[in-house]
Amino acid sequence: MKHLRYLDLSGSKFDFLPETLCTLYNLQTLNLSYSRVSKLPEGLRCMISLRHLIFKGCENLKKMPIGLGQLKGLRTLTEYMVDCDPGLNIRELKNLNLHGCLILTGLENVRDKHEAEAANMGSKTKLCSLALNWGSPKNAQANRNDQEVLGGLKPGELNYLYIHGYEGFDFPTWMKEAIVLRNLQTLRLFDCNNCTALFPLWRLPLLENIELYNLRNLSYICTIGIAEAEVSGDLTFPNLKKMEMSVLYNLEGWHEKNHKLEFPKLEDLRIARCPKLKSIPCAPSLRNFAVHYPRRIKLLEISTMLMITSSELRISLDFNHIEPDAFKPPRNVEFMELRGFENVIPLEEDDKESWQNMALRHLIISTSSCFFSGGRSKLALGFWKYFWSLETLEIDSCDALCSWPEHEFRSLKCLKELRIFGCENFTYSSQVSSSENDADGEDLLPRLEKLHISGCPKLVEIPNCYKSLKSLRLGSCPSLSNEGLNWLKNLHELKELELAHCVGLKSLPDGLEDLNSLMHLSLIGCPGIESIPEGLQQRLLNFKLTL
Structure with missing residues (x-):
């Protein structure tokens, strides 16, 4: 097929390609993405018409063929693996006018700035995305020259920059010049453990996304050096929309001189394992905020955050969070996930309007004891007044x-869906008289339509289920017995019933044949239930029985 111009072998199971492939002198595109190829043909340098060499996601490929620099017409090269051997070093990129995206790995094999400059990265003006990866060198070097090498890799104008494994203590001059990175939209810095300061990120006018991971010596997001000494007042990130920071163990604050940072368009902020961070930045457009293991950020500061409507808030507290803290949901949060809340008390307010105007609709409570009166916190009921507008709740x-x-749920007049998973001590549901059910004479959870309980090994009975219930799913509750399902016969609105891995059940509860609304019945892994009444089976449109 000597006239073939396009060959797509993506996802193939070939371990290597035959050398005869290199006789396809007219081939312009070779796509090996996500294949098992571990070696490219040595004669690849002879394919003079090749324009696009694509091998994204080829995890088995560890080395490039010699002499790729001879393919001067090459425009797309998804990755280049730098080696110390002649014909495999970074100089092979010198005359390649690459477009689009390029991943450079093995930069620990570049000896110095002059060798890095030989790649002529600045001439590749149509390269918009660049990923730079340092790893462990084959021949251990006494001194790494990462900062010099990065200085020699000065690119043209990029939209995306990713740096991984960089061991320099500072960043080169070109990264501190706003001109070079003026079009940068996404910046990702991973495992740059020696860096103590970043370059002036606030000078990048188009920057939309920042991701910082495992920069263990970084103390501040913004620092003022000699060149920026004249800067004073507030610093603004004009277009930043998303920011993620994780494993920044020494991060103390946002600015070393206590200048105020403003993020007018920031919508998504995620902070994880930054134990020394003390505050949250000004972000009036914030929609999604997640914080994991904050030790010095007060929950009260989160409670008073200004988040716009339809926003999400996720908080995971360290189990060693000893100091008592007060919390209430910010008013405009629609979705909230709370984990590890132990030594937390509700923020009490006399102003009734402060909790009546809550936008909260969806809530997940995980590994937290302070929300239930059976836990160590005796103020559990104080939280639930803020949850009155909930539509879905997961415990x-x-x-x-x-x-x-029962007492915690009294204010949940709007709840439609309730899920309880993996609660080891959830044992029983006491039957409450109508006089005790609600002070206003209304049923508890009057709008509940879906109930799903799973992974509760001690559960012996389901609660006094509610007349509005339409879907009931019970799974992995081995202690549940037939007597514990007596209330099912009262669920005349029930349309769907699923019983899964409830090995304590010996038969279906009485009265199911009278539930005229029941349309779907699913039995999975319940060996004690060997059959169902014939009349019920004939009436159901969709019946699944797995023993």
Whole structure:
């Protein structure tokens, strides 16, 4: 097929390609993405018509063929693996006018700035995305010259820059010049452990996304050096929309001189494992905020955050969070996930309007005891007034949940869906008289339509289910017995019933044949239930029985 111009072998299971492939002198595109290829043909340098060499996601490929620099017409090269051997070093990129995206790996094999400059990266003006990766050198070097090498790799104008494994203590001059990175939209810095300061990020007018991971010696996001000594007042990130920071163990603040940083367009902020960080920046457009293991950020500061409507808030507290803290949901948060809340109390307010105007609709409570009266916190009921507008609630791995939380649920007049997962001590549901059910004479959870309980090994009975219930799913509750399902016969609105891996059940509960709304019945892994009444089976449109 000597006239072939396009060959797509993506996803193939070939370990290597035959040398005869290199006789396709007219081939312009070779796509090997996500294939098992571990070696490219040595004669690849003879394919003079090749324009696009694509091998994204080829995890088995560890080395390039010799002499790729001879393919002067090459425009797309998804990755180049730098080696010390002649014909495999970074100089091979000198005369290649690459477009689009390029990943450079093995930069620990580049000896100095002059060798890095030989790649002529600045001439590749149509290269918009660049990823730079340092790893462990084959021949261990006494001194790494990462900062010099990065200085010699000065690119043209980029939209995307990713740096991984860089061991320099500072960044080169070209990264501190706003002209070179003026079009940068995404910056990702991973495993740059020696860096103590970043370059002036606020000078990048188009920057939209910042991701910082494992910069263990970084103390501040913004620092003022000699060249910026004249800068004073507030610093603004005009177009930043998303920011993620994780494993920054020494990060103390946002600015070393306590200048105020403003993020007028920031919508998504995620902070994880930054134990010394003390505050949250000014971000009036914030929609999604996640913070994991904050030790010095007060929950009160999160409670008073200004987040716009339809926003999400996720908080994971360290289990060693000893100091008591007060918390309430910010008013405009629609979705909230709370994990590890132990020594936390509700923020009490006399102003009734402060909790009546809550936008909260969806809540996940995980590994937290302070929300239930059976836990160590005696103020559990104080939280639930803020949850009155909930439509969905998930309770996950809360060992403090021992019985049906009737008092906590009294304010949940709008709840439609309830999920309880992995609560080891959830045992029973006491039957409450109508006089005790609600002070206003209304049913508890009057709008509940879906109930899903799973992974509760001690559960012996389901709660006094509610007339509005339409879907009930019970899974991995081995202690559940037939007597514990007596209330099912009262669920005349029930349309869907699923019983999965409830090995304590010996038969279906009585009265199911009278539930005229029941349309779907699923039995999975319940060996004690060997059959169902014939009349019920004939009436159901969709019936699944797995023993």
